[in-house]
Amino acid sequence: HIKGSLILTSKHFHFILKYPLTTTTTTDTTKCNGELFTYDLTKVHKLKHSFNITDITRIYKRRYFYKKLSMEVFTTDNKSYYLIFDTQVDRDDAYKIINVNMTMQQQSLDKIIKDWEQWEMSNMDMLCMLNNYSGRSFKDLTQYPVFPWVISDYVSSSKELKKYKY
Numbered sequence: 001h002i003k004g005s006l007i008l009t010s011k012h013f014h015f016i017l018k019y020p021l022t023t024t025t026t027t028d029t030t031k032c033n034g035e036l037f038t039y040d041l042t043k044v045h046k047l048k049h050s051f052n053i054t055d056i057t058r059i060y061k062r063r064y065f066y067k068k069l070s071m072e073v074f075t076t077d078n079k080s081y082y083l084i085f086d087t088q089v090d091r092d093d094a095y096k097i098i099n100v101n102m103t104m105q106q107q108s109l110d111k112i113i114k115d116w117e118q119w120e121m122s123n124m125d126m127l128c129m130l131n132n133y134s135g136r137s138f139k140d141l142t143q144y145p146v147f148p149w150v151i152s153d154y155v156s157s158s159k160e161l162k163k164y165k166y
Helices: 043-046 088-101 107-115 123-133
Strands: 004-008 012-017 027-032 036-039 048-052 054-064 067-075 080-084
Touching: 004 088, 027 054, 054 088, 067 088, 107 123
Parallel strands: none
Antiparallel strands: 004 012, 012 048, 027 036, 054 067, 067 080
């Protein structure tokens, strides 16, 4: 896990790594959430990750070790960010700020099912979306997605599982 501070504005999402204090003269000090951070400005590109809120395509509240402390943010470049907060209140506050400022609305489950029924979405994409909606994520092993094992023999009265490769 990488510790840091999440700074949300009406237009931007910033994650600043909590970095050890440096002794160089090229430093900057920032106060965030009452905590003082000193950054080596020569390494600032490694300390901060930012993108526009409009780049967020989906956002889900998640559980972290079965506690309601995290959320997962998906962006237009097909990346996801799994954020873990100290409290559920912190997570919910961040979720509200991001959700209010998002320009792109999340697809409803009805729309996703309709797209799948009309062959506009693959089975794999549909299963991934269902797992997302049910709170599962590839980023948390305790909530890892579930995928069914599909058997293609629909004729036999009994199944010999040894002949299937899995």
